[in-house]
Each structure stands twice: as C-alpha cells, then as structure tokens.
Amino acid sequence: MLCRMMTFSLCLAMLPLAKCQFTSPPAAAVLVTGDKVDVEYTTDLKKYTIALWQRPDDGGRPKLGSIVYATTEGPSSGFTWTVKAHNLDLGASHTFFLWLFEGNASQQGTSLHQISSSYFNITDKRATPPPSSTSAAAVEEGEEEEEGESTPSPSPLPSPSQSSGPAGPDGTLSVGARAGIGAAASVFCLLVVTLLVALCRRARRARRRRGPDDDAGAGAGTGTDYANSIAELQSECVSPRPVLKVPPVYRPVPGDDERRPSVAELPG
Structure with missing residues (x-):
C-alpha cells in the first residue's frame, strides 16, 4: 500500500515536469x-526561475551562474535574453545550459519540478572563437546531471546525412540492389525459356512441312547408296583377275620354208 502511494505521488509530481520543455x-x-536571443519553452508552472549553468570541458561538476529569468505570474512561453557569461569564466569552458525549476532562487536543487535545456556554446565577441563547437553537440540534450534531480530531455534525432546508404558497413548489398538483381535474373530466365520454346516450335513446323514421305525417301535413298557402295567394294575384292594370254609360239610346218622368203631376198 505504501509503495502504491509513493508511486502515485511521484507520478503527480512529474506531471508538470512532463509538460516542461525548452525549444x-x-x-x-x-x-x-x-x-x-529568444529563449522559448513550454511549462505549466506559475512560479519558477531559470538559471545559467556552465559545463566544464574536463567533465567535472557543472558550475552555477546567475539567475537569468524569474516569474511568479506564469506560465509564460519565453523571454529575450542578452547573452553573457555573468560570473562564469569563458576560458574554462564554452559549453552552457539553462536550468528551469519551480520556486525562487533559494529552491534550486531542492525542487521536484526542474528541467534543463540543450547544451549550447557562448563565445566572447572580442576574443577568438572557440576551435570547435562540437563540445556541446557531442552531449545529448537533457543529459541528467550528477545531482540526480533532473529528467533528461529527448535526444536529437539523427540527421538525414546519417542514414545508411545502398551498401552496409560490411559491403553487403542493400535491399533495393538485391531486388534489382533478382528482377534482372528473372527477366533473363524468362527470355531464355521463350527462346527455347520458339526454337522447338520452329523445328516442329519445318518437320511438318517436309512430310513423312520425304523422310522415308531420304532414308531409303541413303540405304540404297550404302548398299551400292558395299557391292562395289565386294566386286573389287572378290572378282578374279583377268588371265593373261601367252602369245602363240611359231612352230615351222613341213613345207613352210618354201613359203618364206630367203635371207638373201630380205631387204638389206
């Protein structure tokens, strides 16, 4: 029962704080x-005070400056502030923030309703500007102070330049690139299938135009040529060689000398 009452009381105490925010x-x-500069904020508190704080660069405890605004007739939405460091040393740090709390200056650090602004830099017009203004940007808005009595405001959203590109840090393709590759592969496969179907249809049409008789005739002609070639080869290998005829030898016949001219009669 006691825990419930404490939780309920804490929620009631934080309701006004939830509506307080620096813009x-x-x-x-x-x-x-x-x-x-115009300091703008939203709050439902009627009596509150705003003080200037300095954040050391070495990470030490923040330093309290002067009161920059106080009212007992709130709520209000802002005021015009002449920028100055008051009693704080710009040589120690250029990082500052505003602290809004309920009540007067004596209640700072003890009020339940208190909230801080985002970190900003203050530089002296007569001095050289600070080397970098990233010290305030590196700290999240509404960071909880070491006193443990403040509530951090929401962290800034990342700028569009911080969004990831088509390729991740490890070199992998983005979702859009993978989708494009998949679509290109699908189109290529479809073209290949279409080409194969067209070739099959063309071959089938050519076969139909030629007809079955042409196929049979072509087959028969091929068989006849083959048989003729075999027959010619066999005839050359098996056929007997022609028998050489020996010329007849002249044999004299009795009484044949008379019918032959003598040697003396032969022309010289």
Whole structure:
C-alpha cells in the first residue's frame, strides 16, 4: 500500500515536469556575448526561475551562474535574453545550459519540478572563437546531471546525412540492389525459356512441312547408296583377275620354208 502511494505521488509530481520543455536555443547553438536571443519553452508552472549553468570541458561538476529569468505570474512561453557569461569564466569552458525549476532562487536543487535545456556554446565577441563547437553537440540534450534531480530531455534525432546508404558497413548489398538483381535474373530466365520454346516450335513446323514421305525417301535413298557402295567394294575384292594370254609360239610346218622368203631376198 505504501509503495502504491509513493508511486502515485511521484507520478503527480512529474506531471508538470512532463509538460516542461525548452525549444530555444537549439542544441549546439553558438551564441555571441552581447547578442539578444529568444529563449522559448513550454511549462505549466506559475512560479519558477531559470538559471545559467556552465559545463566544464574536463567533465567535472557543472558550475552555477546567475539567475537569468524569474516569474511568479506564469506560465509564460519565453523571454529575450542578452547573452553573457555573468560570473562564469569563458576560458574554462564554452559549453552552457539553462536550468528551469519551480520556486525562487533559494529552491534550486531542492525542487521536484526542474528541467534543463540543450547544451549550447557562448563565445566572447572580442576574443577568438572557440576551435570547435562540437563540445556541446557531442552531449545529448537533457543529459541528467550528477545531482540526480533532473529528467533528461529527448535526444536529437539523427540527421538525414546519417542514414545508411545502398551498401552496409560490411559491403553487403542493400535491399533495393538485391531486388534489382533478382528482377534482372528473372527477366533473363524468362527470355531464355521463350527462346527455347520458339526454337522447338520452329523445328516442329519445318518437320511438318517436309512430310513423312520425304523422310522415308531420304532414308531409303541413303540405304540404297550404302548398299551400292558395299557391292562395289565386294566386286573389287572378290572378282578374279583377268588371265593373261601367252602369245602363240611359231612352230615351222613341213613345207613352210618354201613359203618364206630367203635371207638373201630380205631387204638389206
């Protein structure tokens, strides 16, 4: 029962705080001493005070500055502030933030309703600007202070330049690239299948135009030529060689000398 009552009381105490939020100056803003800026916020508190705090660069405890605004007739939505460091040393740090709490200056650090602004930089108009303004940007908006009495405001959303590109840090393809490759592969496969179907249809049409008789005739002609070639080869190998005829030898016949001319009669 006691725990429930404490939880309920804590929720009631945080309701006004949930409606308190700084909207100006923005995070990592660079303000020059002497300039007039509009400090804007939303709150339902009627009596509250706003003080300036300095955050050391070495990470030590924040330093309390002067009161920059106080009212007992709230709520209000902002005020115009002449930028200055008051009693704080710009040589120690250029990072500052505003602290809004319920009540007067004596209640700072003890009020349940308190909230801080985003970190911003203050630089002296007569001095050289700080080397970098990223010290305030590196700290999240509404960071909880070491006193443990504040509630951090939402962290800034990443800029569009921080969004990931088509390729991840490990070199993998993005979803869009993989989808494009898959679509190209599908189109290529479809073209190959279409080409194969067209070739099959063309061959089938050519076969139909030629007809079965042409196929049979072509087959028969091929068989006849083959048989003729075999027959010619066999005839050349098996056929007997022609018998050479020996010329007849002349044999004299009795009484034949008379019918032959003598040697003397032969022409010389």
